[in-house]
Amino acid sequence: MSEGPLTASAIISFSTDLEARSAGFYRELAQRFREHAGTFAGWAEDCEKSSTQVTRTYQETITDALEAGFSFAGLSLAAYEVDVDLPPGIGLDQALEEAIALEGHAIAFYQKVAERSDSLLATIPRAFRRVARTRRRRLEKLEALG
């Protein structure tokens, strides 16, 4: 993905894309590791809910009074790109490592954008922090599964 300046729209799109890809990742895990299907499927659903929450909050917050076109100057999304492709035949331990890496990147993204939007946007940083919190809990459970 080539980067221009990061408008609010671009950040939200990155977030929805991240959640969508994470949901796909966890559904794949649910398929491959049936013993934990319920857990992984639940996390896929949580990702979709997070996406809805962030999008809804952004749509409810964005107004012409806010510096939405200029809020995230200097931030680079490249640092938060994630690889969600699961190689065929990998074992649970390796899959969990991939999931832990995914959550680590995602949490770092949400924490950073929450921090950057604190002074300019209203409820958006709270929505980002909420997703970060959800993912941190998931990370703890992933580490416990391993």
Next chain:
Amino acid sequence: MAILEEPFEGVLELQNYVDGDWIESEGEMRDVVNPATMKTIARVPISTQDEFDEAVAAAQAIYPEWRRTPPLARARCLFRLKELMEEHFEELSRVQTMEHGKTIDESRGETRRGIEMVEVATGIPTLMMGYNLEDIASGIDEYLIRQPLGVFGIIGPYNFPFMVPLWFAPFAVATGNCVVVKPSSEDPISQLKIVELAEEAGIPEGVWNVVNGGRSVVSAMLDHHDIQGVCFVGSTPVGRDVVYERCGAAGKRVICQCGAKNYAVVMPDADIERTVASCMTSFFGNTGQRCLANANLLVAGEGLDATSLDAFYKDVVDAFVEASSRITIGYGLDEAVQMGPLRDRAKKDRVLSYIQKGIDEGATLRLDGREFELVNDLPRDCFLGPTVFEDVTPDMTIAREEIFGPVACMMKADSLDEAIETIHGNPFGNAASIFTDSGRWAREFQYRVECGNIGVNIGIAAPMAFFPFSGMKDSFFGDLHGQGQEAVRFFTESKVVIQRWF
């Protein structure tokens, strides 16, 4: 970065929406052009006076029934409209970007502001309440009730094609009136989307009508006996000399929100980084095509000697120019774009003429918006980059007249007093901002400045839907403003009843 998908393809053949029906106009059809791509995206009718009159007749016919509908039932229609607007949020936003040119964040912001108007209007059961007093004399009670008036006309501007008619229409309809909206013929599509949703929300036929057109429709609106009042947003010459004057002569209520030349005053204790970030949206948001845009940045050297003021001024201007030079320009559906095109070529030419005037009158051109790069491979017809002039003086044309484009003038004043007097030297009084950490200076500013919408460390002092959209001097003509409780007052008459029972 993603270029978002356009919400429709081809060329829409637009119609009027009258009495619940989509009606093909007899009038001439004009192209609606996407200013970023220069492609025709719709054709809009320039309706005739007769077609406008038919809309008023339909509104007048349904008015008694709508007026008798309980306020709560009217509010429920608006609740449903709000939900439909939320469902269609992204589509409505992308349509605005296509028809106007603004960025997708700006369009979504406009959609949100429009929805907020509907949300506030759903509070009409409370907002419309009167008051009473028992025993004004023994056994005699007195009370005030607010009653609707009939049919109102709304003339929308091109710069906020979705939001501005919603400053008025939801309040008019919620209070039991009916409306005939004339969108700007430059970007009418989003208004027609609104009435599609209004119909789906259950607002009865004839209550909310849209008649597309130009001067003939405006003239018909101003002359029509059954139009009780007119809401207009646009230029001062049209607002003051046409709409306000003719409404006054005809005894119609009128709201005219007009032109502006807004100042951002930067005090020595201002946070330069945050001030400049705020100013980017304020000066260049909507490509400068907004009545709340700041146009003149005035560095006030309160308490500074001349050398220190010059140094502070230089710091502010350098930071402003640097930030402005990084603004990305292109198609608003591209998420990397921070500023879209002007609405059309004629508007760009007008802005160019002001840039030339600034040069001719001796201002220093620090950033030349005529030299710009586009993020997308598109026709350059309507695009312009941010322009910054420094060493502008209040007597210069570019300091005095509304440019309505991405041109910023950097100015200096020795003190807050001088800054305020400079602001007062301008005939407009729409908005003004002060950037400072001092409560004392901020209070002094808000107390004295003769502008209706004041920002303290806020670049765009856009009132929320539950406040009036204010304005003074040559920026506003009328007595009551749009939005909030003032809109409720505008759309209702107070009837006072004194009763006694024998």
